[in-house]
Amino acid sequence: xxxxxxxxxxxxxxxxxxxxxxxxxxxxxxxxxxxxxxxxxxxxxxxxxxxxxxxxxxxxxxxxxxxxxxxxxxxxxxxxxxxxxxxxxxxxxxxxxxxxxxxxxxxxxxxxxxxxxxxxxxxxxxxxxxxxxxx
Numbered sequence: 001x002x003x004x005x006x007x008x009x010x011x012x013x014x015x016x017x018x019x020x021x022x023x024x025x026x027x028x029x030x031x032x033x034x035x036x037x038x039x040x041x042x043x044x045x046x047x048x049x050x051x052x053x054x055x056x057x058x059x060x061x062x063x064x065x066x067x068x069x070x071x072x073x074x075x076x077x078x079x080x081x082x083x084x085x086x087x088x089x090x091x092x093x094x095x096x097x098x099x100x101x102x103x104x105x106x107x108x109x110x111x112x113x114x115x116x117x118x119x120x121x122x123x124x125x126x127x128x129x130x131x132x133x134x135x
Contacts, residue, residue, distance in 0.1 A: 004096075004097075005096035005097060005098070008094055008095075008096055009096065011041060011094075012037035012038065012040075012041050012094075013037055013040050013041055014037070015032075015036050015037055015040060018031075018032035018033070018036045018037070019032065020032055020033060026102075026106070027106060027109050027110060027113060030099070030102060030103070030110060030113075031110075031113045031117070034095065034099050035091065035110070035113060035114050035117055036117060038091050038094045038095075039091065039114075039117045039118060039121050040121075041094065042090050042091065042094065043121060043125070045090055046087065046090060046118060046121055046122060047122070047125050047128055047129065049086065049087065049090065050073070050076075050122050050129060051129065053076060053080075053083055054129070060072075061129070062130075066126065069126060069129070070123055070126070073119060073122050073123055073126075074119060077115055077118065077119050077122075078115075084115065087115070087118050088111065088114060088115075091114055091118070
């Protein structure tokens with residue numbers, strides 16, 4: 001039977017633009033090697049979680065202009081700690097044990113990177129979020 005770590009690594013998509021270069025900081029390396037592939041893998045779940053968040057907050061999101069929707073996403077992730085922690089769990093749950101050990105050494109900096117990636121992923125899926133209006 002394959003180990004959990006091997007299965008998790010095997011599931012992750014390759015991201016050619018997430019380059020690993022000599023001289024990169026440990027955080028940037030972790031971002032490109034771990035966070036970006038996991039965020040891409042978890043994209044559909046992240047979108048579904050945001051749809052649920054918008055629904056639970058009276059669908060206000062769907063009445064906003066595109067620019068205001070982008071701000072809404074930003075504010076939801078920045079200010080709602082419960083929502084933010086839920087998003088972090090979606091990403092952290094896909095870490096291998098080695099990655100988790102690296103993460104806990106510098107979690108504050110990596111959390112910022114993680115949330116920026118999730119934010120950008122949700123913003124880039126703004127059209128998918130539009131199609132999901134639930135009344």
